[in-house]
Amino acid sequence: MCVIDRSFVKEPIASTGFAVLSCISGIYNSFLFYYLLSPTFDSYANDGDNAKGVAYPAINDQKFYKGIVPLPPLAEQKRIVAKIDELLRKVEEYGKAQEILDKLNEELPNRLRKSILQEAIQGKLVPQDPADEPASVLLEHIKEEKLRLVKEGKLKKKDVVDSVIFKGDDNRYYEQIDGEVVDITEDIPFDVPDRWSWCRLKSICTIFTGATFKKENASTNKQGIRILRGGNILPFEIIFKEDDIFLPCDFVKKNILLQKNDIVTPAVTSLENIGKMAHVKNDLPNVTVGGFVFVLRLYYPNDWLSRYLLALMSSPTIIEYMKSITNKSGQAFYNIGKERLATTLLPIPPLSEQQRIVNQIEKIFNEIKGN
Secondary structure (H helix, E strand, O other), X not given: OOOOOOOXXXXXXXXXXXXXXXXXXXXXXXXXXXXXXOHHHHHHHOOOOOEEOOOOOEEOHHHHHOOOOOOOOHHHHHHHHHHHHHHHHHHHXXXXXXXXXXXXXXXXXXXXHHHHHHHHHOXXXXXXXXXXXXXXXXXXXXXXXXXHHHHOOOOOHHHHOOOEEEEOOOOOEEEEEOOEEEEOHHHOOOXXXXXXXXXXXXXXXXXXXXXXXXXXXXXXOOOOEEEEOHHHEEXXXXXXXXXXXXXXXXXXXXXXXXXXXOEEEEOEEOHHHOOOOEXXXXXXXXXXXXXXXXXXEEOOOOHHHHHHHHHHHOOHHHHHHHHHOEEEEOOOEEEEOHHHHHOOEEEEOOHHHHHHHHHHHHHHHHHHHOX
């Protein structure tokens, strides 16, 4: 239903499916228009006795024209229309405000989570304890573990070449690798508390992708090794799906089967999904990832370090860095470079503080979810 402005239409016409009303003197057309839209007339017009047709129900035109219209004086009709126009504008404004509020309520939990993670990795979420063993001690334990793995032939000697990042007397940050010292102050995104340390991702974990295979070797028969793809990884959660693919056991190397405290994230994904991270809570001897998914595996397996690393890698700072090192692949997908990902700078708190941070994050996240 509408009012036609004749100033824009010279000779308006309507098909037989429309009723055209032209007001006589003393009736304001906009008043009649609003009345015909009112619940009173709608109830009358759509009464079972007044409607006809099945597939396309229509108003009985004979009864339509016999409808009774309450008619105030012309001047009052115009005041009524003016008031309705005013209120409808307010309703539209309220509607837009409600849309903004609904969008904000929808986005708020995610914004809160990002804010909490950012506060956590900057040492602002929980108080520091002077009695905590410094993070540098933890990094030394990790280096010792890597040397042990080299002796056992489980790690190549080149992977033990660590960098040491420190803050000089001039308050600038430096990185020492094989005796060479480089100023990296411009690469450090923020300062951290005194007992914290900075390190590269490759200093604390190895990064690898999963199984590659030919289409004819895969099946959905739920037999063999389940292969997780990007769609199986949600923020902080791994899900199994009905259409997951499986490979025969002898097609998958044992060392890429998922282990407790592994972290998985897509290596090729859409821009908005960069940084989806999930933590493997228990060994999964019949599960691995596909060739387009990264596994981050700690050299020094520790529940708290792994859970802190999950929060750290899910934080806005790290996600923005990951976006900066991607290469576009086709129209919709982005590749994250493994070598550049390995150089990600990480703020590492003392292990005891990691536990406090993780506990606080999980507590707040549960409250946000309403658990």
